[in-house]
Every structure is written in structure tokens, then in C-alpha cells.
Amino acid sequence: MGKIIAGKTSDILPGKMIKVSIDGRDILVANIDGKYYATDDSCTHSGSSLSEGKLNDRTITCGWHAAEFDCKTGKLMKFPAKIRDLTSYNIVVESGNVFVEI
Ligand code: FES
16 A cells, blocks of 8 residues: 655645546545545546535535535445445545545
């Protein structure tokens, strides 16, 4: 498992999410009330970039067909069809930098 920098804490403000490319994977990194979380960025329905959707509290809403995922766990919360949960990743914050463990 490696620890890869995703950005500075000042780049990911509370209530915001960004997409970072790490080892060929697109990862969504979000700040919820000062804590950072990471999941896959690609929606498990049809591959939309979830970081281009909406973040409301801990819920990510896909911008294409409105699937909802729990940002803290990657679990699917709401969608009419059964689709996979998102993979979630551990985050480490050190010296003002946000690292994703993959
Ligand atoms: S691509 Fe995300 S809900 Fe369809």
C-alpha cells in the first residue's frame, strides 16, 4: 500500500470535492466538516465523474442519473437499480497535505 499526495488541505475546502488521478485511477477526495474522505470518482452506474456531481453533507449525488453514495464509506444509498458500491480509501493528513492510501 502506498501513500500518494492528493493536494494541500487548503485546496479542498469544507463541503468541496476534487478529482485526482493516482496510479491511473481517478479518485474523488472530499472534505466534510474538516475531515477528508476518498472514493473512486467513477459512478458504478455508467461511469460519470462523481466529483462533477453534488456533495450535500455526506451524500454524493451523481450528476447524470442521480445515484447517491455515502462519501464516508462508498456505499450506495439510493438508486432504482442495484449497482456496486464505490471503493473507498484511507486518507492521511500530514503537514497540511492530504494523502490517499492505495
Ligand atoms: S452514471 Fe451515475 S447514476 Fe448514471
